Amino acid sequence: xxxxxxxxxxxxxxxxxxxxxxxxxxxxxxxxxxxxxxxxxxxxxxxxxxxxxxxxxxxxxxxxxxxxxxxxxxxxxxxxxxxxxxxxxxxxxxxxxxxxxxxxxxxxxxxxxxxxxxxxxxxxxxxxxxxxxxxxxxxxxxxxxxxxxxxxxxxxxxxxxxxxxxxxxxxxxxxxxxxxxxxxxxxxxxxxxxxxxxxxxxxxxxxxxxxxxxxxxxxxxxxxxxxxxxxxxxxxxxxxxxxxxxxxxxxxxxxxxxxxxxxxxxxxxxxxxxxxxxxxxxxxxxxxxxxxxxxxxxxxxxxxxxxxxxxxxxxxxxxxxxxxxxxxxxxxxxxxxxxxxxxxxxxxxxxxxxxxxxxxxxxxxxxxxxxxxxxxxxxxxxxxxxxxxxxxxxxxxxxxxxxxxxxxxxxxxxxxxx
Numbered sequence: 001x002x003x004x005x006x007x008x009x010x011x012x013x014x015x016x017x018x019x020x021x022x023x024x025x026x027x028x029x030x031x032x033x034x035x036x037x038x039x040x041x042x043x044x045x046x047x048x049x050x051x052x053x054x055x056x057x058x059x060x061x062x063x064x065x066x067x068x069x070x071x072x073x074x075x076x077x078x079x080x081x082x083x084x085x086x087x088x089x090x091x092x093x094x095x096x097x098x099x100x101x102x103x104x105x106x107x108x109x110x111x112x113x114x115x116x117x118x119x120x121x122x123x124x125x126x127x128x129x130x131x132x133x134x135x136x137x138x139x140x141x142x143x144x145x146x147x148x149x150x151x152x153x154x155x156x157x158x159x160x161x162x163x164x165x166x167x168x169x170x171x172x173x174x175x176x177x178x179x180x181x182x183x184x185x186x187x188x189x190x191x192x193x194x195x196x197x198x199x200x201x202x203x204x205x206x207x208x209x210x211x212x213x214x215x216x217x218x219x220x221x222x223x224x225x226x227x228x229x230x231x232x233x234x235x236x237x238x239x240x241x242x243x244x245x246x247x248x249x250x251x252x253x254x255x256x257x258x259x260x261x262x263x264x265x266x267x268x269x270x271x272x273x274x275x276x277x278x279x280x281x282x283x284x285x286x287x288x289x290x291x292x293x294x295x296x297x298x299x300x301x302x303x304x305x306x307x308x309x310x311x312x313x314x315x316x317x318x319x320x321x322x323x324x325x326x327x328x329x330x331x332x333x334x335x336x337x338x339x340x341x342x343x344x345x346x347x348x349x350x351x352x353x354x355x356x357x358x359x360x361x362x363x364x365x366x367x368x369x370x371x372x373x374x375x376x377x378x379x380x381x382x383x384x385x386x387x388x389x390x391x392x393x394x395x396x397x398x399x400x401x402x403x404x405x406x407x408x409x410x411x412x413x414x415x416x417x418x
Contacts, residue, residue: 144258149294214233218231380396
């Protein structure tokens, strides 16, 4: 029992008991105070944790999160190096933006692209984005199973065209038209994965950077192709390079044609397009009917002595030349088709290195009023199934059941003024 309880329950209640009670009543508050003080010393209140700033939600494009590969700068701004690559897995792995450090200028955009917010409004499935068309208007869209144009009879409702491969009919969306007249000369353009979602998307850290991988189980491309296809992607960011690789595998039972390309819009950071230098190691250019259709005639013409001769090692200034043309008979350096695009005013340049042996042509789209050049390394000529080509190998690879083909392009930086 406590002291107070013993005192009040003792059968002999004497003066001694009374004195004991008075002492206990006086001492109890003091003891409680001391106990409280000691408790406070041994159990000090912990400060409330600082509120962490809310992380902004990861934006989504095409129903999939946007992925940004990053790496820290390692040269304290003194060397050329890649810093980031932003990819849209929900839009066929479009490499939307790449950034790099340029000494004296800091971080610059390598590709001509709007903001992600602006891109989201354009990639909405609206009238200008049917079949994913808006995806090849900025950044770097991948073009599978055919880059460029395919021409053929147009259906009565204007929605499809037909062509033939090895006697088999292929029906494709008529998703493009004459640039001067939307009602004229409809045709198929830039493949069938522009709006495709990528599965098994994974990001992995590697020495000096990151790698993004994913798979598009394309099947028969929405009923438009002759067999079943899986597309495996790898985008790798390091300081010296950005590598993009696509492996197309025929997982069906029938033969199929296959071509792969890329549509990156390389920016002119200085904003002075006239002095930008283009080098294309191609000896011939494909004649076309006009720049509204850009349909090939089947005639391959030598570039030497013409405005299409960009073979000089240092490149030739774009000046006010309009380009939407296709080069072939490509020369390789150390096994690579090395196209270069440089902005001397920014002391910046980029090699576009085609590493796959199947790369046969380079398409360049560069309007004089725009601060970019779209440089497209691809397997094939435009309209590769067209009769205009006769017996020419137009670059379409035949994949038998179980076979694969790889497309691989690497970007590397250089300073043109050194």
